[in-house]
Amino acid sequence: MEQPWVPTVDDLRVKMCYICREEEHHDRPTEPPIAWVHPCNCTLIAHESCLLSWIQSSQQDASRAQNALKCPQCGTVYELESDNPSSLRILNSLNTAISSAGKMFTIGGISAAVLASGFGIYIIFTSYGAYAVQEFLGKEMFDLVLTDDPSNWPWHALINLPLVPISLILSRTNILEGFPLVPLFLAWTTSPPVQTTENLMTARWRRASITGSDRPWGPILSWPPSPLMVTFLFPVVMKLYRSYFGKLRQRIMGQEPAADATIRRYVWALNDDRNLQLQVDVNAIPDQEEARAQGQNANQRQEGDGEQNDENQEDLPNDPVAAAERTIRVTSASLGRFIGGALLIPRISNLMGNILFRLSKYSFLLRHLLAIRPPRMGPPEVFGKWFDSQPWSRMTAARQFGVGMHMALSVMCGGTKTFAECDPVWWRNAVGMGTFILAKDCINLFHLWLTKREIETRRVKNRSFAGVDIRELDLIRPSRS
Amino acid sequence: MAVSTRRLQKELTEITTAGTPCGITLLKADDFQTWFLTLEVLGESLYQGEVFALMFRFDSQYPISSPAVQFVNDETYQPPIHPHVYSNGHICASILGSEWSPVLSVIAVCITLQSMLASCKDKTRPPDNDRYVAHAPDNPKKTRFVYHDDEV
Numbered sequence: 111m112e113q114p115w116v117p118t119v120d121d122l123r124v125k126m127c128y129i130c131r132e133e134e135h136h137d138r139p140t141e142p143p144i145a146w147v148h149p150c151n152c153t154l155i156a157h158e159s160c161l162l163s164w165i166q167s168s169q170q171d172a173s174r175a176q177n178a179l180k181c182p183q184c185g186t187v188y189e190l191e192s193d194n195p196s197s198l199r200i201l202n203s204l205n206t207a208i209s210s211a212g213k214m215f216t217i218g219g220i221s222a223a224v225l226a227s228g229f230g231i232y233i234i235f236t237s238y239g240a241y242a243v244q245e246f247l248g249k250e251m252f253d254l255v256l257t258d259d260p261s262n263w264p265w266h267a268l269i270n271l272p273l274v275p276i277s278l279i280l281s282r283t284n285i286l287e288g289f290p291l292v293p294l295f296l297a298w299t300t301s302p303p304v305q306t307t308e309n310l311m312t313a314r315w316r317r318a319s320i321t322g323s324d325r326p327w328g329p330i331l332s333w334p335p336s337p338l339m340v341t342f343l344f345p346v347v348m349k350l351y352r353s354y355f356g357k358l359r360q361r362i363m364g365q366e367p368a369a370d371a372t373i374r375r376y377v378w379a380l381n382d383d384r385n386l387q388l389q390v391d392v393n394a395i396p397d398q399e400e401a402r403a404q405g406q407n408a409n410q411r412q413e414g415d416g417e418q419n420d421e422n423q424e425d426l427p428n429d430p431v432a433a434a435e436r437t438i439r440v441t442s443a444s445l446g447r448f449i450g451g452a453l454l455i456p457r458i459s460n461l462m463g464n465i466l467f468r469l470s471k472y473s474f475l476l477r478h479l480l481a482i483r484p485p486r487m488g489p490p491e492v493f494g495k496w497f498d499s500q501p502w503s504r505m506t507a508a509r510q511f512g513v514g515m516h517m518a519l520s521v522m523c524g525g526t527k528t529f530a531e532c533d534p535v536w537w538r539n540a541v542g543m544g545t546f547i548l549a550k551d552c553i554n555l556f557h558l559w560l561t562k563r564e565i566e567t568r569r570v571k572n573r574s575f576a577g578v579d580i581r582e583l584d585l586i587r588p589s590r591s
Numbered sequence: 592m593a594v595s596t597r598r599l600q601k602e603l604t605e606i607t608t609a610g611t612p613c614g615i616t617l618l619k620a621d622d623f624q625t626w627f628l629t630l631e632v633l634g635e636s637l638y639q640g641e642v643f644a645l646m647f648r649f650d651s652q653y654p655i656s657s658p659a660v661q662f663v664n665d666e667t668y669q670p671p672i673h674p675h676v677y678s679n680g681h682i683c684a685s686i687l688g689s690e691w692s693p694v695l696s697v698i699a700v701c702i703t704l705q706s707m708l709a710s711c712k713d714k715t716r717p718p719d720n721d722r723y724v725a726h727a728p729d730n731p732k733k734t735r736f737v738y739h740d741d742e743v
Contacts, residue, residue: 130597171689177692277676
């Protein structure tokens with residue numbers, strides 16, 4: 111039988127959404143109109159908004175993702191159309207690349223951990239800590255406080271260094287909200303320079319130059335701020351930054367930050383390839399439907415049809431499943447990105463610090479902000495000499511105590527003089543790290559925004575009822591041919 | 592009114608007007624969060640004469656998100672002994688997880704579980720029953736089941 115006319119979804123007498131089971135009769139259209147779609151080759155039809163929220167929620171779940179775009183009855187693959195600019199595709203593939211790097215890092219890390227059980231995790235942590243110190247403080251300072259030879263290390267290095275990687279990783283969680291390099295700073299700035307034989311010998315020759323007023327610590331208030339100040343100020347700055355960036359994010363993404371959504375479960379899925387976190391992030395945002403519904407409400411209110419409105423608004427899929435079933439999927443990729451990213455902090459800081467250093471050659475302001483100094487001349491001073499030069503015997507007990515307190519406070523706040531006199535590589539690295547975090551967050555937000563726009567502009571391609579037996583359909587004008 | 596409420600209201604109307612399929616009865620549906628239904632395998636099967644109860648729990652995203660379905664385990668009802676049913680009532684069936692689709696309904700799930708029981712040839716507990724039950728979460732949706740085979 112030849113069929114010159116193929117009905118579409120608009121020719122049905124009664125439309126029933128296979129998802130929400132709402133019906134619509136052709137002679138009593140719902141107000142406001144809701145788009146209907148017949149996306150496959152069987153008789154199932156749906157509201158486009160219902161279908162889109164189903165697709166979106168299934169895509170979040172790796173185990174359901176392969177069925178997300180399939181008709182549950184005939185298995186036809188739905189065709190989606192959306193706004194997918196090349197910038198989003200580039201960011202997506204970049205994201206995938208970082209994820210696979212993260213995955214490799216996890217695999218490498220696990221094998222390293224297995225090896226480490228033979229060598230001792232301690233040694234690996236300590237060597238990483240020493241590496242981090244060199245990256246972050248710069249070579250000059252590293253040679254002063256630590257040197258390449260572990261036999262020169264002060265005793266506290268053996269406690270502090272292995273703590274560095276742990277504190278770096280913890281700094282990316284909510285457990286520890288502080289400067290990631292605290293264990294690095296607290297001890298080093300206050301400890302005297304390492305006394306290598308070479309240092310001691312040169313210092314002996316320079317004994318004459320030491321005077322009583324030449325104190326071996328730095329001033330309390332100086333630029334750059336002392337490491338201790340940075341340690342105290344960092345959480346404050348970070349908190350301010352988070353709150354302002356959260357507001358910016360809210361303005362761009364147009365919603366309350368979803369961070370407070372209670373995480374109902376952590377899923378360990380180390381074999382999982384898909385990186386779904388981004389979609390979950392985007393999904394924490396009410397979709398356009400709600401905005402649209404609110405717009406429609408506003409329009410309708412003018413017509414004085416208030417009651418139906420409220421009902422209508424609540425009916426629409428408001429907060430997507432993501433909020434209800436907020437899940438953090440711990441995949442090998444995300445684990446690797448998390449830990450690998452944390453351990454890269456010193457390296458990235460160093461790189462960013464170097465870039466800032468290069469740039470500072472062209473900018474007076476930047477040079478002052480970064481407090482760039484020439485490398486120290488001469489060997490570091492030895493702490494003990496200052497003690498020798500003090501007329502302790504002529505002081506009263508109270509004065510001795512006062513000088514002692516002053517000294518302790520100054521060393522705590524300003525660091526040792528050697529530290530204060532060094533080119534503050536750590537400072538420009540810290541500033542560099544801040545710049546990096548800002549840039550990273552901006553790119554992340556842009557990616558999120560593009561992804562959100564992609565999801566919002568999605569349309570399911572409508573198909574005619576070609577191939578379906580026309581007698582199975584309840585058409586408005588069945589005899590038309 | 593949430594989407595789930597409207598949809599469950601429609602399913603309930605359908606059950607009360609058209610009735611339930613053979614072997615399935617609605618036990619309790621006082622609200623739109625938790626429903627109870629009884630299940631019986633009619634005809635020749637290993638479960639002849641046994642009546643089971645199913646508990647459905649819905650969240651506000653139903654039918655986008657699947658219902659949490661399990662057999663009731665109390666003084667009156669015990670879960671069936673079946674290779675895909677744990678002794679705490681949790682069910683390892685793909686249609687309750689990765690194969691869930693909004694086209695399914697409460698009755699459709701009951702029918703699937705009924706045929707799962709009807710086709711059973713070996714009345715045993717799952718091999719990992721003790722280990723699973725010892726650590727199982729309250730809500731079976733929080734478990735990530737590995738679906739052993741398709742012929743449930």
